[in-house]
């Protein structure tokens with residue numbers, strides 16, 4: 001498991017599953033000859049996308065950014081359609097760190113699409129229960145409202161199985177919320193109406209988790225947004241603003257979906273000055 005120390009915060013990438021999605025859909029209007037140079041694809045034009053939650057250890061607390069694909073939450077058809085070759089190993093990842101799901105104090109949900117929220121609940125005696133029994137689940141109010149009342153497009157990704165069992169644990173916010181000293185979530189919209197990012201600052205050290213506004217390192221260009229985005233122009237404007245801020249501070253940018261890089265740091269010109277690669281996962285193990 002890869003780790004990154006950013007000021008007081010220690011980040012660890014857990015094993016939350018993998019998806020293979022159409023490359024075109026992940027790069028919106030960008031033609032394949034361009035995106036194909038930035039991110040590897042297979043013979044079906046699919047690209048590998050991790051769904052790996054990031055554990056943040058900060059001041060004795062344990063926070064998680066998003067929750068992975070979960071286990072036993074997808075039907076055979078969904079597994080096929082989403083190319084979900086592997087589901088979550090969150091228990092195992094935490095155990096390697098001497099932790100259990102009970103040690104998680106809060107889950108910071110950037111949004112509640114199935115590939116981020118399925119790990120919030122799991123099956124116990126044929127009943128769905130919260131995976132993180134002691135955790136507060138943070139999400140924007142807009143996201144929470146849409147999750148419970150999806151429209152005809154978003155109903156495909158906002159599943160009752162992922163919200164009903166955790167509704168008592170949810171804490172919502174409007175524009176932003178402070179989670180701990182230096183750590184906050186900020187509502188952006190764009191990818192989904194209620195999408196939020198995570199920001200941490202400790203003196204000169206900082207990281208920005210842009211979630212699905214910048215799902216991989218290949219999405220650095222502010223105009224490269226997903227066909228999945230409900231409000232792509234909002235994504236572009238938000239990304240433009242947050243890239244400028246992050247570049248200026250030489251912030252780390254962290255990724256949930258990237259199969260190749262866990263985090264990248266850019267200078268004021270947007271050039272890569274530091275990076276954390278992913279150790280390639282062995283699917284046969």
Ligand SMILES: [Zn+2]
Nearest residue numbers: 113115116212
């Ligand atoms: Zn996603």
